[in-house]
Amino acid sequence: MNPSSFISVAFRGVFGGFVLDAAFTTPTHGVTALFGPSGCGKTTVLRCIAGLQRLADGYCAVNGDVWHGGRSFRPVHQRPIGYVFQEPGLFPHLTVTGNLLYGAPGRSPLRPGDPAGFDEVVALLGLEKLLDRAPRKLSGGERQRVAIGRALLSRPQLLLMDEPLSALDPQARDEVLPFLRRLHDSLSLPFIYVSHDMREIEQLADHLVLMRAGRVLAAGPLGELQGDPALPLASRRDAAVTLDAVVSAYDPAYGIAMLAVDGGCFTAPMRRSVVGGRRRITVAAGDVSLAREAPRATTVLNTLPVRILSATPAAEHEIVAVLGLGPAGAGSRILARVTRLSWENLRLAEGNELYAQIKSVALVRECAK
Amino acid sequence: MNPSSFISVAFRGVFGGFVLDAAFTTPTHGVTALFGPSGCGKTTVLRCIAGLQRLADGYCAVNGDVWHGGRSFRPVHQRPIGYVFQEPGLFPHLTVTGNLLYGAPGRSPLRPGDPAGFDEVVALLGLEKLLDRAPRKLSGGERQRVAIGRALLSRPQLLLMDEPLSALDPQARDEVLPFLRRLHDSLSLPFIYVSHDMREIEQLADHLVLMRAGRVLAAGPLGELQGDPALPLASRRDAAVTLDAVVSAYDPAYGIAMLAVDGGCFTAPMRRSVVGGRRRITVAAGDVSLAREAPRATTVLNTLPVRILSATPAAEHEIVAVLGLGPAGAGSRILARVTRLSWENLRLAEGNELYAQIKSVALVRECAK
C-alpha cells in the first residue's frame, strides 16, 4: 500500500454541540462515497478536506502530499480540488459562461476532444441554451448543473462533491452519473462524493465511508460494506450488493450479456458490450427471491444456485439472508430479503442450498468500468 | 364536479426565452404532484399559484375562490398557503424556533395532540436538539427540515412544496413522507408537490401533472397516467403503477396482508392492518416477471393470472407490456418490463394469458390512506 495513492484524513473538533471525530483512508484510484444520515458531518468532513474549515486537530494527506498536519496548512486556493457545494453558490454577477470559466486554466475553452473540455461539459450538462443567462434566471436544477460544470472545468486533481445531483431529475441524473464515472476513469480523477442516495452511490462509487453522528462507522470497498449484515446498510429497505463482473458472452441480437462473477453468472440486457470487458452489477436484496427448485418458463433470466450463509431478522416480519453464490456458497455474496412467512413456509435455514431468482432488468447500472 | 373542491390554474407568460403555457385542474381532496424534467417550469407554476409571480395572463382558483383572474389578484400574504421553497430560505436572524413559529397563528405552540402541533412537527422532523440554533449552524438537510416544519406550522389550507425532500436521506424521507400523507388525510389539507423522484410521488400523490417545456403534457389520477403507454412514464427505467387496494385478510403472526385490487389479490408484509382498510400499493414494471406456468416453492408470494393487453418496445432490447389482472385481463392494469430475449423465448404476444410473479416486499409503501 503505497501512501502516494491514498487520501488519508483525520479530523477532530467541536462545533457547538456537534463533535466531529472522523478518520479514514481511502484509495485515490476510484470514487469514494461519503454516506450517512442528515447532520452526521459529511459536509463538515468535505470542508475540512478542502481547507475551508481549519481544525486545530486535523490531518489530511492526498497522494502523499500533506495538506494539513501539525502546524502546516495549505490554503484552499493552493489545493488542486474541485468542490461542488451542497447549494449551487453561483457567482451572481457572472453569466453562466463566466461561472463555468471562472476556474478554468487560461479561462478559455479547452482543446476539443478533451473529455472535460468546455463543449463536452456544456453539452453533457445541457447548458447550451443557458450560456449567456444570469444565474438568478435559472431553475434550481439548472443552477446545480452549472455548479458541477464549473468545478469540472477547473481541472481539479481531486473532486469533492456534496450531494451534487439532489436537485436533478432522474433522467438528468442518469446522464450525469455515467459521465462522472467516465471522467473519473479517463482522467484517473479521484472523487469524494457525498450522497444520501444509495442508487447514486452504487452507480458511481468504489469505496464507501459510512458516517454516523460525527464518526466513521466503517470504510472500505463498497460491495463489502453493503453485504456486511453487521452494518446498518444490510437491513435497509433498499439494501443491495454491488459486484464486479466480467462479460463472458454477448448476444447483440437481443442485447443480452452473460456476466461472470465469482461463483456464478448473471444474464442482463446491455446495449453494447465487449467480451472480456468489466461491468458493475448491483443486486438489490428486494429483487432476490428464493426457490427450492429451479423454475421453468419465466421471464426471470437469472436463476443461480446459492447457499444461505447467514440470516438476520430485519424489520418486524422480514429476514435478510446473506447468500453465497455457487452450490457451496463459496462465491460472491449477495443479500436476499424475504418475508418471515415465506421463510417458514419454505423451511429455510442457514446452510440451505437453493436457487435465487433475480429479474435481469434490475441488474445492471449503465456505468462503464 | 363541484368547482369548490378543485384547484384550477392557467398561466401564460414569457420569461426571457422560456414560454410558460400551463393549465390544469386537479381535485383538492388528494395530493397533486407536479413532475417534469429540470427547467420545465415546475417552480414557476408553483410561484404563480402562490402569487409570488404575477402574470398578466393568469388564472388561479382554489375551491371556488378566484385568487387570480382578470384584474383581480390576491396578494401572497392573503392566500392561505404554505410554501416550501426549493432552497430552504430560513430567516438568518431567527433561531430555529423563531423560524418555525414565524407563520404560526398566535405564534405559540399549538394545542397538544394536534397532528400539526409544534411538538409533533418538531419530533417528526427531528428538530428537538436544534431549536435554539442559528440557521447558519445547520446542515443542509436540517435546514430543509426546518423549512418544512415552518410551512406546516403556519396552518395553511393549501401546501405548495418545491422538492422539499431532495436534501434528505432516505431514512428521514421515509419518515417525513408518511407524516405528510397523514397530515393530508387527517386535516384534509390539499398539497401540490413538486418532485423529480417518482418514488416519492408514488408514496404521496393521488394526482399527477406531467410537465414538459412549460406545458402540461397530461394531468389526472396517478395510476392512470403511470399505466398509459402513450406517456413517457411507462417507458422509464423506473416505470411503476400505483393501485388502491382493500385489506381483505391479515395474519398478525407473520405480518402478512392480503390486498384485494380489481382483478386480483396481492400478498404483502405489513406491520399492522385492519381488515377492510384501504392501502396503496405500487408495482414496479421491473419487479414483474412473467411465466407460462404458476411456479411452486419460491419466496415470491404473488403469482397472479394476467393477460397481456398491449406491448410496446422500450429501450433497445426491452419490451413494456400492459397487463390486465385476472385471467381475462379485465381488472386493474399493471406494467411489466421484460427483455426481448425472454419475450421471444417464451413466445409472448398480446392477448396471451399467463402468470405474473411479483416479489411481495417490493409491493407496499407504508402510507395509510
Add this chain to the structure above:
Amino acid sequence: MNELPPDVWIAVRLTVGLAAITTLILLLVGTPLAWWLARTEAWWKEGVAAVVAMPLVLPPTVLGFYLLVALGPDGPGGAIAALWGGRTLAFTFGGLVIGSVIYSLPFVVQPIRNAFEAIGERPLEVAATLRASPRRVFWTVAVPLARPGFLTGAVLGFAHTVGEFGVVLMIGGNIPGSTRVLSVAIYDYVETSQWREASILAGGMVVFAFVVVFAVMLAGKRLMRVAE
C-alpha cells in the same frame, strides 16, 4: 476641565440632545425613504436618490442661508412658527434639528437603502408566504436583516450632527442654552485663537463620540448574532 466656564456643560447637554434627536428623526425619515428607494421600480428613483445627496454639495453657509430664508418669516418656517405665535424657526432648537436632519440625510438614507437591497427578494417572499402582512414583513424581516445599514446610518448621522457647525452657526444664532452647541462653542475659541480650550473641548467631544459610536457598533454586532 475646571478652566472651562460652566456654560460649556449647557452646550454639552444641548449637543447630546441635538445629536440624539436628529439621529432619531433621521432614522424615522430615512428608513421609509430608503425602503422606497430599495423597492420601487420607478425609473426616476435614482433622481430622488441624487436629490437627497444634494444638500451635501452645498457649502454649509450657503445651505444655512437658504435654510435661514426657509425658516424665516417669509418662508414656510415662519408660517409654522406663527402657529404658536413665533416669527421664525431660526434661532430655535427645533430649527437646528431641521437643518441637521436635512444636511445629514444622505448619510443615513444611502447605507440603509443598500442594506435593504442586499437582503434580496427571498426572505421577503418567504415571509409573505407565511402570511405576514407587508408591514410585518418590514418590521420582522427587512429591518432586522438591514441592521448593519441602520448602524452605519446612525453612526454617520450622529457623528456628523455633533461635528457640523456651519449650518448650525448660521441658523442657530449662538444662543446659550438653546442653540449654542459644542461645535459652536469651540468655534468661538478658535476665532479667538484659544486653542488650548478648543482642544480640550474637541478632545472631550471626540472621546464622547468615540464611546458612543464604539458602543453602538459593538451592541449592533452583538444583536446581530442570533442566540446560539
Add this chain to the structure above:
Amino acid sequence: MNELPPDVWIAVRLTVGLAAITTLILLLVGTPLAWWLARTEAWWKEGVAAVVAMPLVLPPTVLGFYLLVALGPDGPGGAIAALWGGRTLAFTFGGLVIGSVIYSLPFVVQPIRNAFEAIGERPLEVAATLRASPRRVFWTVAVPLARPGFLTGAVLGFAHTVGEFGVVLMIGGNIPGSTRVLSVAIYDYVETSQWREASILAGGMVVFAFVVVFAVMLAGKRLMRVAE
C-alpha cells in the same frame, strides 16, 4: 453667467479636480480598510471603525487647525514638503486633498465595509475552491459584488468634498488658482452678501453634482445587471 468673473472658472476647475482626485484616493484608501474591517476577527476592529468616524465629530475648523499644524513646518507635512524644498503642505492643492480625504473617509469606508460584509462567506469560498488567489478573489468576486457600497461611498465622498469648505478654507488659505475651490469662492460671495452670484454658483454646483451623481448611480445600476 457672464456676470461671474473669469476666476470663477479657475475655481470650478480646481473643485472638479479636487473632488475627482479625492474620491479616487478615498476609494483607494477606503477599500483596503473596509475589506480589513469586514474580514478581520480582531476584537478591536470596531475601535478602528470608530476612529475612522472621528474626524466627522470635530468641527471643520478644529479639524482644519489640527491638519494645519500636522501639515505645517513642525509636523510631518513639513518634513515631507522639505523633500522638494517646501516648508509646509498646507496652502497647497496636495494639502487640500489630504484634508478632504481624512474628512470624508468614513463616508466611504462604512458603506463599502457593509457591502463587503453583505456578500457573505460563500462566494469567497467558492472562488477559493476554484483556485483563485486571495487577490483574484478580491478583485473578481468581492469588489464586483460590493458595487452598491462603492457607488454609495463614491457619491457621498464626492458630494461631501465638493461641498465642504471649513477644512478647505482653514488649510487652503483661499488662494486663487491653487486652493480657492468653488465652495470657498461661494463663501466669499456670501461674506459680501452677493447672494445673486452665490446662488448662481451654488445652483451650478448642485446641477453639476446632480448630473455626476445621477450618472454614476445609473451607470452603477446598469453595470450591476449581468448580460441577459
Add this chain to the structure above:
Amino acid sequence: GQTNVAVAANFTEAAKEIATAFRAKTGHDAILSFGSTGQLYTQIKQHAPFQIFLAADEDRPKQLVDEGLGVASSRFTYATGRLVLWSKNPDLVRGADTLRGNGFSRLAIANPIAAPYGAAAVEALRALGVYDRLQPKIVRGANVVQTFQFIDTGNAELGFVALSQLIGNNSGSRWQIPQNIYTPVRQDAVLITTGVDNEAATAFMDFLKGPGARGILEKYGYAAGASDGGHDE
C-alpha cells in the same frame, strides 16, 4: 511683482477695489485671500504664504508683531469701521429709543468674543443701559456678515452691523451709533516678516496709506486711518 494679501472678510469689497487701483498705479498684483481675522491669524502663524495681513481688529496684528511674525514698524490702522443699528423694517429703528422699547423679539449682534463689531455693539448696548434687559433677545452671528444675514432675511428684526455693509443699500431704517459710546473698530494692517523684501508688498502698504486708498475706504463706509488719530497704546 506680486504680493499675497490676507484680507478680513468684512473688508472684501473695498479690498478688491483697492487692489485694482493699486495695480493701475504701480503695475504690481495684489492677490487677495479672504477669511475671518482669527482664521487668517492662525494661518499666518502656520506660515501661510501671505505677506500682508489686513485684519478687522488691532489685536491680531499686534500679536503677530509680538510673536515676531509681523514687522512692528509697519503696523498701522488702515480703516476704522462704524457701527450701525439696522432693520429692514423702515419704521422700526428710531434712534436709541428703539432699543429701550419692546418693538422687537430678536436683536442680532456679531459674536462679541470673536468679532470687533460684536464687542463694539455690546459696548454701545451697555452705554445705553439696555444690555442686561435685552440679553435674552440677542442672537449672535459668527461675524458681522452673518449678523447682516440674520437681519436681511427677517429672522431678526434688527441688529448691529458695519456701515460698510449698508453701502448702496437704502432699505429699512437705521441709526448710526454715536462714536462716543463705543470704542472705534480699528482695523490694522501689518507687513509679515516674509514680505519685507517683497517690493510689491511694501508698495501695497504704502498705497494703503495714500490718498488713492482713502477715497475707496470712505466710499465703502470706513473712516480712513484711525479716525481719532492713531493708536492709543
